[in-house]
Amino acid sequence: MSTDVGGSGPASAPVPDPNPAGRVTKPLGGSPVSARWRIVGWIVLTTALALIALLVTVRSLLIAGVDRDANDDVVQEIQEFTTFAGEAVDPLTAQPYTSVGELLERYLSRQNASAGEVILGVTGDEVLYLGSSGRGNDETYRLSADTDLLQDLREDPSASGVRETAAGTMRWGKVEVEAGTEDGTLITAAFTRGGYAQVQETVTVIFFVALGGLLFTAGIAWLVAGQILRPIRDVRRVATEITESDLTARVPVQGRDDVAALASTFNDMLDRLEHAYVTQRNFIDDASHELRTPITVIRGHLELIDDDPRSRAATLALVDGELSRMARIVSDLLLLVKAERPDFVQAAPVDVAVLMLDLEAKMQALGDRRWLLMEVAEGAVALDSQRITQAVLQLGANAVQYTPEDSDVRIGSAYEGAGPDRQLRIWVEDAGPGVTEEEAAVIFERFEHGSANSLPADRRSAGQRGGAGLGLAIVRAIADGHAGSAWVRS
Incomplete structure (x- = not known):
């Protein structure tokens, strides 16, 4: 009969005991909210902050655009009138205008005021010409009828500015004009309330669209978080199914991400625990099975021992032999248990x-x-x-x-x-x-x-x-x- 032993390769390094002191770990304090809700909450919070920042930025840019457009309209109107006044001639005489009223009337007749824009020609104490409906953004307010404001604008040393009126914020500019012995003032104003209203409508639409997107994001986050945390729930479920006598339950592993790696690591840990448990159980079963016979033999002979020296010597020799065999069995079993260790x-x-x-x-x-x-x-x-x-x-x-x-x-x-x-x-x-x-x-x-x-x-x-x-x-x-x-x- 031929018996062979074959082998190659170095032994693996010993694995350190992760809990050598056998200490009992206690759960640390933490949030009572589930991980799924925390994930959804953080995603919704960060998304909401981003959307709020977006809304504020868009609103600021749109309002700045309304103010910029109003200023541009005023500046453009003043520049156009300045150019017209320097070049205009009376079509009847082919000479420069000698009447401020005629000059202003001629200029205003050629202009079309845009929404929210008012162009006034003022001579003396009266508003002679109104280039548009004069309404700004408020149907009940007419700049031409606000004599106090017109007087203040004419007396204001500045050529342009911003005033608050019953129709909202008004950006204005003026040009002093002289013709012959007469003088007058061209006042152009742009009301921004209409533009602000359009901005608010746009922001409101964006807000509700963003709110719908936020709710949709929350739903997607809930589903994705549930899918990501599913292996963790499986780990928890398997942990509750494991008993001291049944270590066969395993966590299903899907994918190759970090959570799947956690599930694989948990399964590897269960494999090691099950292997250690089986080894321990086999050792106990083997030891109890093999040691039962010599113990029975020793007990039986000790119960029948008498005072005859030869009988006592024979019994003691038999007991010594059985004890030696028991020691050999225990030594071999311990060696086989040690063989399961990586440093064997x-x-x-x-x-x-x-x-x-x-x-x-x-x-x-x-x-x-x-x-x-x-x-x-x-x-x-x-x-x-x-x-x-x-x-x-x-x-x-x-x-x-x-x-x-x-x-x-x-x-x-x-x-x-x-x-x-x-x-x-x-x-x-x-x-x-x-x-x-x-x-x-x-x-x-x-x-x-x-x-x-x-x-x-x-x-x-x-x-x-x-x-x-x-x-x-x-x-x-x-x-x-x-x-x-x-x-x-x-």
């Missing part, structure tokens, strides 16, 4: 030829057999020499247990594959009774025995008895720790 194997470069020679020397002490080193691989391999030695010596002990004295036990090593995928194979071959195919499939499990374990004592080597069935499980654990495998050929 500590790999380092090892010369394979030196390792094989050392193994042959150590195996000589296992029993009176002809130990034959058949093949030796050369070169360095990253492995844990102590664990490999433990595994190979266990295979050698099995060979001694089920082979007669002076029989051949062959060992060797060889490489399989090439390049970075090359693996080292170490094998032990004996002439034992072998195992069936069914046994070969499970012989490396814990507490599994081949049919050879039931052989009569006269067909086993002297002083050997069947073990607990943990030796080959340890061999496989060591092989697994090296990213390799263990198998048997019969």
